Amino acid sequence: MSDLIRELGFLARDRAAQVWLLIAFAAASFAVIFGLQEVAAQRDTIDRLKVADAIEREVAVEEYSDWGSAGYYTFHLTYDAPSEFTFAALGQRDTAPWKHRIRMLALEGQIYETDAPNPDFALIGRFDYAFVVAILAPLFLILLLHDLRAGEKANGRFELLEATNSGIWRTRATLRLAAVALVLLAPLWMAGLVSGAAALQIGVASAAVLFHLVFWWAVIAWINARGWTAPVNLTSLFGIWLALAIVAPAGIKMAVDTAITVPEGGDIVLTQREAVNDAWDLPVSATMEPFLERHPDWADYATIEGTFEWKWYYAFQQVGDQTVEPLSEAYRDGRKQRDALAAALSWLSPPAKVERVFQSIAGTDTTASEDYENRVRAFHAELREYYYPLLFPDAPYTDEMVSRRPSYAP
Amino acid sequence: MTNATLIAREEWRLWLRSKVAIIAFLIVSLIIAATSILNAGRMADERAERIHQQEVAEETFLSQPDRHPHRMVHYGHYVFRAPPPLALFDPGVDAVTGQSIFLEGHRQNTAMFADVRASANLGSFEGITPAFVYQLLVPLLLIALGHGVFVREREARMLAPLLAQGISGQSLYFGKFLALAGLTAALLLPLLILVAVTSALGESLLMGLSVTLGYVVYLLVWCALIVLVSALSTSRGLALGLLVFVWLIWALIVPRLAVASASAAVSVPGKLETDFQMYADIRELGDGHNAADPAFAKLRANLLAQYDVDTIEELPVNFRGVVAQTSEADLTKLMNEYADRRMGVEQSQSLHVNQYGWLSPVIAISAASRHLSGTDLMTHHRFLREAETVRFDFVQGLNKSHVEKLSYVDDINRNQGEEANRRARISADNWNVLDAFEFAPSAANERATRASLPALMLSVWLLGLLTLGTALSARLKP
Numbered sequence: 001m002s003d004l005i006r007e008l009g010f011l012a013r014d015r016a017a018q019v020w021l022l023i024a025f026a027a028a029s030f031a032v033i034f035g036l037q038e039v040a041a042q043r044d045t046i047d048r049l050k051v052a053d054a055i056e057r058e059v060a061v062e063e064y065s066d067w068g069s070a071g072y073y074t075f076h077l078t079y080d081a082p083s084e085f086t087f088a089a090l091g092q093r094d095t096a097p098w099k100h101r102i103r104m105l106a107l108e109g110q111i112y113e114t115d116a117p118n119p120d121f122a123l124i125g126r127f128d129y130a131f132v133v134a135i136l137a138p139l140f141l142i143l144l145l146h147d148l149r150a151g152e153k154a155n156g157r158f159e160l161l162e163a164t165n166s167g168i169w170r171t172r173a174t175l176r177l178a179a180v181a182l183v184l185l186a187p188l189w190m191a192g193l194v195s196g197a198a199a200l201q202i203g204v205a206s207a208a209v210l211f212h213l214v215f216w217w218a219v220i221a222w223i224n225a226r227g228w229t230a231p232v233n234l235t236s237l238f239g240i241w242l243a244l245a246i247v248a249p250a251g252i253k254m255a256v257d258t259a260i261t262v263p264e265g266g267d268i269v270l271t272q273r274e275a276v277n278d279a280w281d282l283p284v285s286a287t288m289e290p291f292l293e294r295h296p297d298w299a300d301y302a303t304i305e306g307t308f309e310w311k312w313y314y315a316f317q318q319v320g321d322q323t324v325e326p327l328s329e330a331y332r333d334g335r336k337q338r339d340a341l342a343a344a345l346s347w348l349s350p351p352a353k354v355e356r357v358f359q360s361i362a363g364t365d366t367t368a369s370e371d372y373e374n375r376v377r378a379f380h381a382e383l384r385e386y387y388y389p390l391l392f393p394d395a396p397y398t399d400e401m402v403s404r405r406p407s408y409a410p
Numbered sequence: 411m412t413n414a415t416l417i418a419r420e421e422w423r424l425w426l427r428s429k430v431a432i433i434a435f436l437i438v439s440l441i442i443a444a445t446s447i448l449n450a451g452r453m454a455d456e457r458a459e460r461i462h463q464q465e466v467a468e469e470t471f472l473s474q475p476d477r478h479p480h481r482m483v484h485y486g487h488y489v490f491r492a493p494p495p496l497a498l499f500d501p502g503v504d505a506v507t508g509q510s511i512f513l514e515g516h517r518q519n520t521a522m523f524a525d526v527r528a529s530a531n532l533g534s535f536e537g538i539t540p541a542f543v544y545q546l547l548v549p550l551l552l553i554a555l556g557h558g559v560f561v562r563e564r565e566a567r568m569l570a571p572l573l574a575q576g577i578s579g580q581s582l583y584f585g586k587f588l589a590l591a592g593l594t595a596a597l598l599l600p601l602l603i604l605v606a607v608t609s610a611l612g613e614s615l616l617m618g619l620s621v622t623l624g625y626v627v628y629l630l631v632w633c634a635l636i637v638l639v640s641a642l643s644t645s646r647g648l649a650l651g652l653l654v655f656v657w658l659i660w661a662l663i664v665p666r667l668a669v670a671s672a673s674a675a676v677s678v679p680g681k682l683e684t685d686f687q688m689y690a691d692i693r694e695l696g697d698g699h700n701a702a703d704p705a706f707a708k709l710r711a712n713l714l715a716q717y718d719v720d721t722i723e724e725l726p727v728n729f730r731g732v733v734a735q736t737s738e739a740d741l742t743k744l745m746n747e748y749a750d751r752r753m754g755v756e757q758s759q760s761l762h763v764n765q766y767g768w769l770s771p772v773i774a775i776s777a778a779s780r781h782l783s784g785t786d787l788m789t790h791h792r793f794l795r796e797a798e799t800v801r802f803d804f805v806q807g808l809n810k811s812h813v814e815k816l817s818y819v820d821d822i823n824r825n826q827g828e829e830a831n832r833r834a835r836i837s838a839d840n841w842n843v844l845d846a847f848e849f850a851p852s853a854a855n856e857r858a859t860r861a862s863l864p865a866l867m868l869s870v871w872l873l874g875l876l877t878l879g880t881a882l883s884a885r886l887k888p
Contacts, residue, residue, distance in 0.1 A: 034670045052686040112522045115680045120760045122506040127666035230647040235554045249532035256530035265523030266510050277485045308825045342530035355533030
């Protein structure tokens, strides 16, 4: 106990250590503040979009008087609202869509559209809490701990301290580790309270932070035990950080992307377009037969008179999606497999693992963006189920039916 | 031989004798070589693939059968953005922006299929490019090898005898600076090889050399700083700590703070959001599919007067085609206004980020590098604009055929049975309105102009640090 108090006194007088702790605290605080701001901005955007979408839908209802045109011209807003923990890891939200407008046409032609922010942002990266914990925190810890023994050695006190109190290193290192953990975690807890994140989310995230810090603490202890001078320690530790935080993730990414091939996205939309456009020139049966395989209920209404009917038009939109289904599924499967392999291999890079854990708690990882895509697909299917019973028997266009049109609920 | 070169030679001799220095140098060289080869291979494949996809897309369009011209407007076309040769060194925004756009009538679609969406997710630093290695890792190597150049002499109590022998503090400073600069030159060799490769791929050699020059100045900024800090520090540990601190701030913290600052200072409503406003404007323009839309009444009256006839059936041109043509032109003007505004705001965001180059040379070099390589935001915007030109030209070309080659009567009767439907088609020869699309890098002088501000920043950094170093080393104390 007296050791601890004495070491606290040392820490209180160690200018360099205080500067590093202050910087760590400032970094973590800024990160959560930026994160909270960004999440608030995204929520505002979604609110504004909902209002604008409702107004536009009203206009569309007034303007059209048949189901075919209504389906063709009415867009539907879908969105993926940020979670209460998104502030800590913005993750894929800079590159993957979280807002989308779709209509009754073939989905595969629409779903890959992305309304992404400035690409320079995604390129440079966000200053979010996950970045601070995964990338910066190990450096703070290294800078605080690399000269514990070497520093005393340089000052000629090492032998004396070692002889009189050999446990001193552990006390000193543990104290500094605790200090780093505290300055990093306090802003997270505060922000968690502000945004209303679940205790479990904060708990798991805090545990991830602690595990990560302890891992680096062990690495530093191992290097410190070599008995090298402080500059050599620092250089070696920076080398290890470089290998684990930068080289390993890049290597893993390259390996995963090479090992698992994913169909070219361009091929999906091209195939889909060919299928939809060819249908105009093909006999009606070429569209209606594959359509009726999926929707046998409409067999009695599937005769097309003349050269254009909306139900035929929507049927070949659907058949376009059906044609490209294997490719589209392979694309999604490939992404899923890549993510699974990356998850397994990311154990080789603790910083990458920490970011992945944060993104998964925050709902900003690959799985979350796939979930959103699936929700959009489900909603589109719902729209079809709403329109088909109106289009095929040629139901009258009534306000009552219009009011029953599904709208996206996350 | 001057004192400075002698001092530099001595420093080199020390490095060559130090196992740690040689290993560190070899590791970084290996990383540079590996990323250069892997990245160059990948980007060269991407380039070939996208150029091929472009050719296929054009062939597919041209080989479409006889059709109603408006069907081809909706059939649409694809354009692909081939990366410029210098993307082998710095792919820039290539991975985070979509590389293909679907072009069709009445709509401006967004670019689809950014690489990052389909590839494995490993957090903040997942793609190492040669440019990234030069921007972030080479300075770390210089710090590791160079932090002791001066302070080592002080720790060994050699400074006093050296100064007493009549070697000025300034020639010591320049000697040490020269030693580190020599190291930098050795590290830049792989970059020169890449520049030679890109020049073989058709890039202007001058641009390649400008990129190299940019990195020379950038790395010399680090050399000047390292020698300066080393000269002022009392111990190696302190010098290393300070330099690592600066690296952390410049390389990891300031760039991301700049992004946060830009996104707070300049807000860009997403395309989805501005689309709502745009669609409201579009509704006022009238639906180009519906020639009976009251919005086109005036157009009809004018045409009837111009040709001195009473009904649109009597017009020598297809009124539906004229409506399609006019509404596409009006619509495009409107869409371009929105697109231009959006791109303008995005560029001011990027300029805002670049201003932080006055705080961190890492931002200045990464901006200069992207501008010169032709992989910056502006190049992506130019791709969007060129794609739009292709779109407008082929759509209007098809609309022109619609006006001139298809009679109005055949057109309105197109849904009256098979035979009528066939009459409402025009020959596939008319699809030739599509121009071949090849996305080329911006002109060299244009890229140089864009890079001039970051280049100025780097020069100011270098001159400032060297002046400071000269001034302080003149009053060097042992």
